[in-house]
Amino acid sequence: MPPLVREALSLADRAGFEKSCSPGTGRLLHVFAAQVRQGRIGELGTGSGVGAAWIASALEPDAELVTVEHDDLLARRNAELFGDLANVTVIAGDWSELAALAPFDLLFCDTVVPKLEEVDATVAMLAMGGMIVLDDYRGLGRVGDSPRNAWLHHPHLVATEVLVSDAEAVVVAVRR
Numbered sequence: 001m002p003p004l005v006r007e008a009l010s011l012a013d014r015a016g017f018e019k020s021c022s023p024g025t026g027r028l029l030h031v032f033a034a035q036v037r038q039g040r041i042g043e044l045g046t047g048s049g050v051g052a053a054w055i056a057s058a059l060e061p062d063a064e065l066v067t068v069e070h071d072d073l074l075a076r077r078n079a080e081l082f083g084d085l086a087n088v089t090v091i092a093g094d095w096s097e098l099a100a101l102a103p104f105d106l107l108f109c110d111t112v113v114p115k116l117e118e119v120d121a122t123v124a125m126l127a128m129g130g131m132i133v134l135d136d137y138r139g140l141g142r143v144g145d146s147p148r149n150a151w152l153h154h155p156h157l158v159a160t161e162v163l164v165s166d167a168e169a170v171v172v173a174v175r176r
Contacts, residue, residue: 021051024164
């Protein structure tokens with residue numbers, strides 16, 4: 001486990017934050033972030049910074065990570081956690097504030113999944129060929145799972161589900 005991830009997990013413990021990115025999702029993000037040689041990675045919902053730490057630990061020098069957290073205290077703590085990394089920016093605010101910084105080559109949605117009516121706006125934040133990762137799904141999809149299906153069957157995405165543990169799946173999609 002990268003040292004920065006350990007620091008973020010410690011921050012989560014001290015803050016009593018219990019919704020951190022899982023190790024399985026973190027390892028997947030670590031791999032995807034390493035693929036972004038140059039460009040921009042975004043994260044919606046920094047929380048205690050665990051997902052961002054997985055991403056930042058794999059960042060290439062010419063890639064940047066911009067992450068947004070709506071909780072001001074958590075955002076300040078994350079700004080301190082990532083303060084020594086010139087290519088990581090923490091924004092205190094709503095997830096939609098990232099739209100002004102689009103397009104993203106990789107976008108991690110580590111927050112409440114955008115409402116169905118916000119899916120198109122989120123997809124528009126991706127560069128062509130850009131990837132989005134949405135976590136915290138329980139197991140593989142079921143018929144009638146509207147939020148998950150909105151991503152899996154979006155006309156501008158090629159998408160699949162990946163199990164990252166026995167109980168958790170993520171949706172991974174590429175904009176076309």
